[in-house]
Amino acid sequence: MTTQILIAGFGGQGILFAGKFLANKGMLEGRYLSWLPSYGPEMRGGTANCSVVLSDDPVGSPIVNHPDVLIVMNLPSLDKYEDAVVPGGTIFVDSTLIERKVNRQDVKSIYIPATKIAQQNGIPTLANMILLGKVMKETEFVSYQGIEEAVRSVVSAKHADLYELNLKAIRMGYEYQEQ
Amino acid sequence: MANKVLMKGNEAIAEAAIRAGCRHYFGYPITPQTEVAAYMAKRMPKVGGTFLQAESEVAAINMVYGVASTGRRVMTSSSSPGISLKQEGISYIAGSDLPCLVVNVQRGGPGLGGIQPSQSDYFQATKGGGHGDYHLIVLAPSSVQEMADMTTLAFELADKYRMPAMLLADGTIGQMMEPVELAEPEEVVFTEKDWAVTGTKMQRKHHIVNSLYLNPEVLEQKNMERFARYAEIEKEEARYESFLMEDAEYCVVAFGIAARVSKNAVVAARKEGIKVGLIRPITLWPFPKEVMAKAADRVKGFVSVELSMGQMIEDVKLSIECRRPVLLCNRTGGMIMSPDEVLNSIRALCGGEAK
Numbered sequence: 001m002t003t004q005i006l007i008a009g010f011g012g013q014g015i016l017f018a019g020k021f022l023a024n025k026g027m028l029e030g031r032y033l034s035w036l037p038s039y040g041p042e043m044r045g046g047t048a049n050c051s052v053v054l055s056d057d058p059v060g061s062p063i064v065n066h067p068d069v070l071i072v073m074n075l076p077s078l079d080k081y082e083d084a085v086v087p088g089g090t091i092f093v094d095s096t097l098i099e100r101k102v103n104r105q106d107v108k109s110i111y112i113p114a115t116k117i118a119q120q121n122g123i124p125t126l127a128n129m130i131l132l133g134k135v136m137k138e139t140e141f142v143s144y145q146g147i148e149e150a151v152r153s154v155v156s157a158k159h160a161d162l163y164e165l166n167l168k169a170i171r172m173g174y175e176y177q178e179q
Numbered sequence: 180m181a182n183k184v185l186m187k188g189n190e191a192i193a194e195a196a197i198r199a200g201c202r203h204y205f206g207y208p209i210t211p212q213t214e215v216a217a218y219m220a221k222r223m224p225k226v227g228g229t230f231l232q233a234e235s236e237v238a239a240i241n242m243v244y245g246v247a248s249t250g251r252r253v254m255t256s257s258s259s260p261g262i263s264l265k266q267e268g269i270s271y272i273a274g275s276d277l278p279c280l281v282v283n284v285q286r287g288g289p290g291l292g293g294i295q296p297s298q299s300d301y302f303q304a305t306k307g308g309g310h311g312d313y314h315l316i317v318l319a320p321s322s323v324q325e326m327a328d329m330t331t332l333a334f335e336l337a338d339k340y341r342m343p344a345m346l347l348a349d350g351t352i353g354q355m356m357e358p359v360e361l362a363e364p365e366e367v368v369f370t371e372k373d374w375a376v377t378g379t380k381m382q383r384k385h386h387i388v389n390s391l392y393l394n395p396e397v398l399e400q401k402n403m404e405r406f407a408r409y410a411e412i413e414k415e416e417a418r419y420e421s422f423l424m425e426d427a428e429y430c431v432v433a434f435g436i437a438a439r440v441s442k443n444a445v446v447a448a449r450k451e452g453i454k455v456g457l458i459r460p461i462t463l464w465p466f467p468k469e470v471m472a473k474a475a476d477r478v479k480g481f482v483s484v485e486l487s488m489g490q491m492i493e494d495v496k497l498s499i500e501c502r503r504p505v506l507l508c509n510r511t512g513g514m515i516m517s518p519d520e521v522l523n524s525i526r527a528l529c530g531g532e533a534k
Contacts, residue, residue: 027183034357035185036355061439061443062351063440065519
């Protein structure tokens with residue numbers, strides 16, 4: 001099985017980091033994978049996106065043109081990539097930052113106010129990881145088991161204090177119940 | 180995958196170079212290869228090596244020339260516009276018969292171009308680049324693992340044939356991360372070369388490193404000798420990967436990132452019942468001519484897939500002596516074709532509906 005994931009939002013939201021977490025999780029699970037960032041004259045506040053491919057076979061193109069899973073953290077990204085998702089795919093929307101609903105009827109749409117949850121819990125920079133918690137709850141392309149090791153491999157030694165907070169964020173997303 | 184680490188392609192080049200015994204890096208920053216220099220800046224001092232950010236690309240390549248003349252493993256890296264600046268030095272190094280590694284993580288051109296991935300330096304890399312009669316050994320990695328492996332191979336081939344080798348990558352392979360297994364570090368054992376300038380200590384006749392031969396008879400002889408070596412390399416060192424070619428009626432030719440995209444398209448075309456395979460040149464010089472010629476005996480046509488206005492396609496046509504049609508599937512300027520675009524070219528080649 002091959003899963004193509006596209007994560008998109010503003011620079012500074014941890015888009016690339018979220019992709020790195022998925023890539024590391026995949027590697028720890030013994031999958032083939034690729035991680036490809038958008039690169040360019042981007043900066044905080046600009047657009048950022050990241051392609052991750054996880055597969056049981058060697059990965060062909062690392063460029064995700066038609067994602068199975070789209071994770072969006074701002075409106076321009078939903079506008080840009082909604083139509084690219086494969087029929088039957090899943091779109092995860094940070095509903096704090098994106099007010100509109102997904103237009104397509106042939107995809108599964110999941111809304112979570114990740115940024116609001118992050119702000120209310122004193123971890124305003126970790127909405128990305130809350131979203132990933134939700135992604136792991138709703139899909140099976142990576143397992144929720146073993147998130148500790150995966151977080152450890154992406155949180156650098158310099159930021160060791162963020163290890164617990166990242167885990168907390170993932171767990172909050174995973175356990176989130178719609179009110 | 181216990182021994183694998185997740186790394187960017189650019190970082191894999193730098194780590195592999197250090198493990199291959201390279202202790203001298205000279206460069207000047209440019210997107211999308213800056214991670215090579217950044218990694219070297221961090222690691223070289225820890226292994227007793229030299230990292231130096233030169234005042235320009237021209238300075239960097241001449242520093243490479245200097246270290247290469249001592250017989251030590253040395254490298255530089257840059258991206259397209261920076262590689263153009265280095266051409267004079269590369270020609271001098273080739274003319275002096277010295278080994279070194281030059282990495283080009285290509286971006287769109289010409290001119291300052293853009294910073295997105297490209298393969299439009301193919302001609303420059305494989306047909307000379309600088310002035311005079313010479314070649315580089317040109318390796319084209321298409322995964323992060325190959326970025327590491329081919330760095331090692333490039334040093335070995337450069338040493339073996341006493342000539343510069345080039346790793347011709349692109350922005351995608353440089354920027355992407357994949358799991359990679361790195362070779363055990365080589366102990367740096369320096370064997371005195373019988374041509375290197377390392378000081379005679381009044382014990383031997385001095386060696387001369389030079390590319391200036393004012394006597395045309397001598398220069399002609401030098402070039403003839405060099406090309407005899409090139410002929411041997413063309414015979415011995417052409418490398419490629421063959422994918423689903425056993426029963427193929429059509430053949431896609433692509434290298435680097437374009438080969439990755441093409442693989443998806445070949446798999447999709449097979450699902451439609453089109454018998455198509457892929458030949459991925461791993462060495463661009465020497466170009467794997469023989470396998471192309473043999474494929475032409477069996478297949479009905481070729482598609483050359485590349486991120487340029489069509490450069491490798493000329494070598495494909497020459498290799499098969501134009502015996503079969505060769506279509507071009509290309510994007511340029513930093514754009515990358517989708518697997519669907521390659522699939523459409525494959526369909527067009529075999530006379531399908533999507534002509």
